[in-house]
Amino acid sequence: MSSLTESAVRFAWSLLNQVIEQHKSENVFLSPASVQVALAMTLAGAKTETEAELSQALHLSQLKSPHSDMGRLISALNSGRQGVKLAVANRLFAERSFAIEAEFSGTLAKSYGAELGSVDFKQQCEAAREAINQWVEQQTSSKIRELLARGSLDTNTRFVLVNAIYFKGDWMDPFDRDDTYDGQFESVPGSQSPVRMMQNKRDFLYTEGRGLRLVQLLFAGDSCSMVIVLPQERHQLDAALKSEARLDNILELARQAMAREVDLHLPRFKVETQFTLSDPQYLPAMGVKRLFTEGCADLSGISKSSRDLFVSKVVHKACLEVNEEGAEAAAATATCVVDCAKLEDDSVTFNVNEPFLVLILDRSTGCVLFAGMGGGGGISNLDWTGPSQTWRRVLRASLFSAAIPRMSSLTESAVRFAWSLLNQVIEQHKSENVFLSPASVQVALAMTLAGAKTETEAELSQALHLSQLKSPHSDMGRLISALNSGRQGVKLAVANRLFAERSFAIEGEFSGTLAKSYGAELGSVDFKQQCEAAREAINQWVEQQTSSKIRELLAQGSLDSNTRLVLVNAIYFKGDWKHTFNPESTYDGQFESAPGSQSPIRMMQQTQQFPYAEGRGLRIVQLPFAGGSCSMLIVLPFERHGLSAALQAVGSLEDILALAGSATEQEVDLHLPRFKVETQFSLSDPQYLPAMGVKRLFERGHADLSGISTAENLFVSKVVHKACLEVNEEGAEAAAATAVAIACFSMPMMMPFFVTEPFLVLIKDEATNSVLFAGRINQPKE
DSSP states (O other), X not given: OOHHHHHHHHHHHHHHHHHHHHOXXXXXXXXXXXXXXXXXXXXXXOOHHHHHHHHHHTTOTTOSOHHHHHHHHHHHHTTOBTTEEEEEEEXXXXXXXXXXXXXXXXXXXXXXXXXXXXXXTTTOHHHHHHHHHHHHHHHTTTOSOOSSOTTSOOTTEEEEEEEEEEEEEEBSSOOOXXXXXXXXXXXXXXXXXXXXXXXXXXXXXXXXXXXEEEEEEEBTTSSOEEEEEEESSTTOHHHHHHHHOOHHHHHHHHHTOEEEEEEEEEEOEEEEEEEETTSTTTTGGGTOOGGGSTTTOOOTTTOSSOSOEEEEEEEEEEEEEEOSSEEEEEEEEEEEEEEGGGTTTSOEEEEOOSOOEEEEEOTTTOOEEEEEOOOOSOOOSEEOSSSOOOOXXXXXXXXXXXXXXXXXXXXXXXXXXXXXXXXXXXXXXXXXXXXXOXXXXXXXXXXXXXXXXXXXXXXXXXXXXXXXXXXXXXXXXXXXXXXXXXXXXXXXEEEEEEEEETTOOOOHHHHHHHHHHHOOEEEEEOTTTOHHHHHHHHHHHHHHHTTTOSOOSSOTTSOOTTEEEEEEEEEEEEEXXXXXXXXXXXXXXXXXXXXXEXXXXXXXXXXXXXXXXXXXXXXXXXXXXXXXXXXXXXXXXXXXXXXXXXXXXXXXXXXXXXXXXXXEEEEEEEEEEOEEEEEEEETTSTTTTGGGTOOGGGSTTTOOOTTTOSSSOEEEEEEEEEEEEEEOSSEEEEEEEEEEEEEEOOOOSSOOOOOOSOEEEEEEETTTTEEEEEEEESSOOO
C-alpha cells in the first residue's frame, strides 16, 4: 500500500465502525472513499485547529502533500478499468456573489478536478439545490437521487462541495438465473426472512483465518473484486471483526486467498442508505468538532472576506445492487458551508424533520387540551396522509394557544398534572407513539375524586395536583364552562357523562356534584344483564361527542356484570390555520426519527411571519389558527436530536410556556410533516397512574369510594384513554376520551386462569418436592 492508500484504509475502518455502532440491527452501506474525498476538499480551506482536527480524523496528517496525493489517486481511479465502469467526480457549487480564495479554488481544480458551478443561494436556493442534485444524478447514472432534501439548504449557504462515485461491473463468472432459488436469510438467531438466493459452484479465491472466512468474486477484466466476509462461528461477525480491529488485517487475509472450489450461495439484493455524517454520533465522535461549530470553525483558507464560515451538514447517500450478472454501486457526499455572520439578518429556517414537541392550550384558560412527546423508534400506529410508511420515532406533538394567559390556580394544577402524566407515559413508551389529552384524563379522574374518601381521596387529589384548591369541583365547573363558551374560528367541545347500572343506588351528593360542576348527565344502563349493550351505548356516545374520531373506546370484554358505573369525558378540537399551507408546496421529504434513521414523509412548507422564540436549548414556533384564539406550538431542540436532554434541563411545562410567551413575530421558513396519529393507553396499569401515586383507587378492599355509594364495596377496575390528532395543509383536528370504570368487589365462584401469555412450567415430584423439569414458554407450538 502507498501512504495515501494506508490512510484511506484506516479512515474507511474508522468511519465504518462508527456508523455500524449506531446501526447495529440495520443495513449499513457507504463509500468511505467518497466521504474522504469530499472532506479532503474541505480540508484544503481549513486552517489552525480546524485543519488539525480534520486532518487527524481523515488520517492524512502524516502526508506531506495530501491534496497532490489525492489528485493522483483520483486520476488513477478514473484512468479506466477493463471490464468495469468506475468514475469519480467532484464539483464546487458556490454562491455567485461569494469571493473564494484563488489558492483554494486552484487546489480543487488541479488536484480534485472540481469545476466551479456558480449558483444563487440567496435568491434561488431551491433552484440551486435542484442543480446540485441533478449533477449528482448525472454522475451516478441516476442511482443517487435527491442527495440534498428540500429545506437542507438556505439563503446562508455559501457553497457546497460534492463528490460522486459510480461503479458497475459484470461478474467474471456470472450466476445462472436458473439456479437462483427461494432461500431463507437468518439476520439474528431464529429470525428468518425469505430471499432470492443465487448459487454458483466453481473455483473462487477463498481463505480463512482470524475467525473469518473470505470469498472474492472477480469482476470481468480482473481489475476489481467483491469480498464477502463471514465469521467462522455462525452469527459471530461482530465479535470476529472487533477482534481483528483493523481493515488492513482483513485485506491482508484477502491477499492470501487461493483458488478453491466453493459452493457459493449469495442473496440477490438491493440496499440504499443515507446518513447525515455531521450529526454528533458520526464525524464529531471521530474528533471532527470545530468544523461544525459556529464561531469556532476556521475556514479562512476558503475566503478572507468572511471569517464566519462553518460546515452546517455533511450528507452521504449510497446504494448497491447485486444480481446474477454483477454489481452496481454509487455514492455521493455533500459538504454544505454556511456563513453564520448572516444568520441574524435572514429568515429563520424551522425544519421539523426530527422528533418535536407540540402542546394544545386554550387561550383564555391556559388549559392543556392535548399533549404528546416522542423520540423512540418503531412507531407502528402513525398513519401519514401521504404514502404508507412507518415513522421510527414517537411523535412529539400537541396544540397551544396563541397567547400565553396568566394562569389561575386550577390552570397551574392542570399544567403540572399534564407534565407529570406526559412524562410518565413517555417513560414507558420510548419507542412508540405517544399522544394524549391531559385535560380529558384530569377531568375524568376529578369526577371520580368527587366520590373518593379518606386515603383514596388524598392520593388521587395529590396526583391530580388539586390538593391545594379549596373547591376543586367548582373550579373544574368554571373551566369546563369556559372551554365550551365558544372560540372564534375553531370548534372546541368538552362533554362528560355518567353511565350507571340501573339497579345501583348512587349518593345524591355525588350525582349532584357531577351534574352541577361537570354537566354530567346520568345514563341508566344494564351492566348486570346486558353488559355488551351498555358498552356499545358508551362507545356510541363517545363517537358522537368526538365527531366519530374516537371509536371503540371500550374494547369488547372490558366491562362485566360487576361494573356499576363508568365515568366518561370526551374532548374535541378542530381549527383551520390562519395561514394555510399551499398543497402544491408539499413535497416528499425525509424525517430523521433517530440519528441516521430516516423515513419518507409528506412535508408541508411555507415562509410566513410566525411568533418565534428560542432559549434554554429550545426553539419554538407558534402556528395560529383562524380567529386567533388558538395556535399550535412546535418545539425543536437547538442541538439536533437533543430534545429529550433539553426538556429534562428545562424541567417543567411552565418554563416552556413562559418561553413561548416571549415569542416575537419573525419570518420563518417552516417545514412541517403532514400526519395522523392515534394512541390508546390503559392508565390504570401499574406503570401509569399507580406509579404517580394513585394506588388505593385500584385496589379491591382498599379503595374508599363511599362517596359514590355505601351499598357495595367499589374500586376502579380500569382507566382507559384514547386520543388522535391529524395535521394537514388546512389545519388540525384532535379528539380524546377517557373512561373510568368502577366495579363492585366480590370473590368470584370460579377463578379464571387463561394461559394466553408467556408462562413458567415446572414438573415436580410431590413425594420428594424435587423439580424434575423446568422451563419458560414464550411461544407454544404443537
